[in-house]
Amino acid sequence: MASAGKPRKILMIVENLPSPFDRRVWQEATTLRDAGYEVSIICPTGKGYEKHFEVVEDIYIYRHELPLEAEGAKGYLLEYSAALFHEFRLAFKVLFSRGFDAIHACNPPDLIFLVGGFFKLFFGKKFLFDHHDINPELYEAKFGRRDFFYKLMVLFERWTFKTASVSIATNESYKRIAIERGGMDPAKVHVVRSGPKLDRLRTVPPVPALKQGRLFLIGYVGVMGKQEGIDYLLRAMAYIVKERKRTDIQLGLVGGGTSLDEMQAYAQELGIAEYVTFTGRVPDQQLLEMLNTADVCVNPDVANEMNDKSTMNKIMEYMALAKPIVQFDLTEGRFSAQDASLYARRNDEVDMAEKILTLLADPALRKTMGDYGQRRVMNELEWKYEAPKLLAAYDALFASSAQQQLSAPQPAKEAARSD
Incomplete structure (x- = not known):
């Protein structure tokens, strides 16, 4: 040295x-x-x-x-x-x-x-x-x-x-x-x-106001780009609200990127803008507040060659905060999360929506998966x-x-x- x-x-x-x-x-x-x-x-x-x-x-x-x-x-x-x-x-x-x-x-x-x-x-x-x-x-x-x-x-x-x-x-x-x-x-x-470094990804008190008066919060942190699958996530949210008639769930999206304005307009087009919070890029404190308040965290990365082979930081950040995850079934995503995640069929927003609803309906499963993910980070992935x-x-x-x-x-x- x-x-x-x-x-x-x-x-x-x-x-x-x-x-x-x-x-x-x-x-x-x-x-x-x-x-x-x-x-x-x-x-x-x-x-x-x-x-x-x-x-x-x-x-x-x-x-x-x-x-x-x-x-x-x-x-x-x-x-x-x-x-x-x-x-x-x-x-x-x-x-x-x-x-x-x-x-x-x-x-x-x-x-x-x-x-x-x-x-x-x-x-x-x-x-x-x-x-x-x-x-x-x-x-x-x-x-x-x-x-x-x-x-x-x-x-x-x-x-x-x-x-x-x-x-x-x-x-x-x-x-x-x-x-x-x-x-x-x-x-x-x-x-x-x-x-992740656990001294940065710390537990902070939930902020109920982030739920916009609703019972549950789905959390996402990451880039707003074409390959991040935010459009799939918004369509999953539209299915939850319109097809499953669930008006007790808010989606919170933390992050900036080239597709942020386009995704905000898409939420309007889908008729779910009131159920979606876009924060843009924010300081760590606001990011931590969103993730700590979330009941379920999502990784909607599109199933393609790039995402299948890439390790996504957000998955391990969710795990570090003991959050259960829903994502599409990708090779490196499965390696990272293992039993901390449910895996939707590739690029199937309806299956993603159903997996989210499965977790929201089962607090015990959410805790089991969250605890597993946090232990995996603390013992292997930190x-x-x-x-x-x-x-x-x-x-x-x-x-x-x-x-x-x-x-x-x-x-x-x-x-x-x-x-």
Whole structure:
């Protein structure tokens, strides 16, 4: 971890969320700091995180503006081009002020390898890739096709893995992609799951007002995007209200995203707007109040290649707060929740609605499932179990550097001469 008595310095780059709002990145950063690394982060600004520079808990944060939250090919091109410009600019700023020994790149997008590869080639810095999203599948989920741009995503992904000395996968599905599609040496791929920190996900008193005078509250926290399945959830709610004639249930949705306005309009179109609360992006306290008040929590992620292989933070956050869950039957979602969840048929909103009603009708089952999920987080999935795996990946990252130095050819000693 140290070189000649000096702490290693890490530069983390994340493009899609500000720090410390991005929970996985912040957990990684504070874990590295606690282990003696010096950490800097480059990230975008965001609501509540407008300062371009600040030091938070001894972590140096450099933020930059982004032109917009992308929608469509032109929007993504503009966003990613601006992000790369600022990432290069701020990386040089960090290099010549605080310095860094390694770049820790968090996708999406899979373009940060351009920054990592540049500093690896010209300045000898290490490059670690932290695989948060499988971008080819994300593109397919958003646009429904495997065209030229999908193939370009696959190419960027492979170049990212080729550039990385070590990569981190959030689950075994991502590890297989790194090895099979990315061509990564299995020994250089480390699984570090996104376990929650229980000191943040604390129990707070319920807020009855969030139920809007109704008996039950269904809770959701996450992004409002196309692949998150909020439309399925709203149709499930419409079935509950209109077909099952249940007017005693409120749905609370916490989170922002490109589809927030569209989903609010869709709730109006379905005639259920009064039964749905959209909070937008809110501070942790309001998020915790919603989840602690909820009787059941939901994960309506659409059944597709991306979501089937991805571990969703919200599932483990629900479990940490002892909330029973309803979700579609997806591989990694089932691995995380196990008996803490009921599993609806894939992309079947009516079955999701019926599973929700099953739980609301059975308080004992809700408690059994909630207690199971909380125990699983406390005993297996909490971040404290993943932190050593992150540090092991860093040991491997810098060990590979030392091995390369040792294996480099040494100049031959000049033969001794005698006169």
